[in-house]
Amino acid sequence: MTSGGFRYLFGPVASRRFGRSLGIDLLGQRVCSFNCIFCEAGPTQTCTLQRDAYVPLGVVLGEFRAWLGAGGTADVVTLAGRGEPTLHTGFGAVIDAIHGMCEIPVVLLSNGSLMWMPEVRRDAARADIVKISLSGWDDASLETLNQPALGLRFEEYLAGLRAFRRDFTGALRLEVMFVAGVNDTEDAARRIAAHAALLAADRVELNTVVRPPADRRSGPVPADVLLRYAAYFGPRAVVIGPLAECASADAAQSSEDQGGLTAQILALLGRRGCTLDELATGIGRREADIQAGLQELIDLGRVRPSEDREAYYQLVRE
Ligand code: SF4
Known part of the structure; x- marks a missing residue:
């Protein structure tokens, strides 16, 4: 959940x-x-x-x-x-x-x-x-x-x-x-x-x-x-080291009960920049799904990769 x-x-x-x-x-x-x-x-x-x-x-x-x-x-x-x-x-x-x-x-x-x-x-x-x-x-x-x-x-x-x-x-x-x-x-x-x-x-x-x-x-x-x-x-x-591996029971959730993927991505990025891995673990979805959601948001101009660190994604603030 x-x-x-x-x-x-x-x-x-x-x-x-x-x-x-x-x-x-x-x-x-x-x-x-x-x-x-x-x-x-x-x-x-x-x-x-x-x-x-x-x-x-x-x-x-x-x-x-x-x-x-x-x-x-x-x-x-x-x-x-x-x-x-x-x-x-x-x-x-x-x-x-x-x-x-x-x-x-x-x-x-x-x-x-x-x-x-x-x-x-x-x-x-x-x-x-x-x-x-x-x-x-x-x-x-x-x-x-x-x-x-x-x-x-x-x-x-x-x-x-x-x-x-x-x-x-x-x-x-x-x-x-x-x-x-x-x-x-x-x-x-x-x-x-x-x-x-x-x-x-x-x-x-x-x-x-x-x-x-x-x-x-x-x-x-x-x-x-x-x-x-x-x-x-x-x-x-x-x-403090890099993000530890985090077994997420929620990772097995079906896509059905995790609707609103882009909204969840926006909610997490609204609080801080995240890597693909952090988004996938935090939301409990496969990296491929997150990547597709990110691409949608990038195309809409809502999200961008960090300028100085490619691995992070951030909200585009108006
Ligand atoms: S400015 Fe940011 S890092 Fe500093 S105390 Fe507030 S929330 Fe924490």
Whole structure:
């Protein structure tokens, strides 16, 4: 069962970190507290620290209930989407509701920028796995890499992350994004690692630009450099590799119950650029079918291959 036809659910998609992940978008648009130069979702449209009920929770949970009722399965349910999920004032209630409906673990993908708020820490601690990020080491690097909403200082951000570590008893993952020419020096890696050590994450993921980023000047850092830097982050550090093979039970679904292929492709690409393989795994269709759907969308001018990396496909934004 895929989420085609739903507004706030997407996938399950093949996640490099969590297996088959059903995503829930709590923003409905590009709202984030950061405007990272490496963002796969493109530039942030509304960059804010203002929390709000950005989408109606009744509709979100209704969609999730319908997906479950239709036999939906996934390894995890992920609060993600195209922005910062903790900006939604009801994200904790969503986590509780999902726990009440099924046993699928809930993952919260957060940049951690609101963790200085006690109510955000309290609600985030309800997730089974929380992934936070830290790629800078001071105000200047935070500004360059993440371009946060006005008013967020690095010390406040880091203090929030540290306070969350103290509160949270689940699995904490920390992602460090390395960008060529910005934070890829030995000195930068050591400084970030010094802050990361204070967070004592269960796993530290060293990542780099893989998909076409928001700012095309953002380039990837070679794997051998990341492997060298991993030593600074201790034994729990891993370098994120290419998409893992992901056995998808849904792959055997008939084409009949997976109608709207082009709509599903557009829905996934609306959130991030994807490879053919990722689209096939995420949607649960053969690569040949996906290729035919992509060609149709390319002919219509809705999708194009990435200019700098042929293997990725992106929406054509007007
Ligand atoms: S990478 Fe994450 S935190 Fe940064 S702008 Fe994109 S959605 Fe927001």
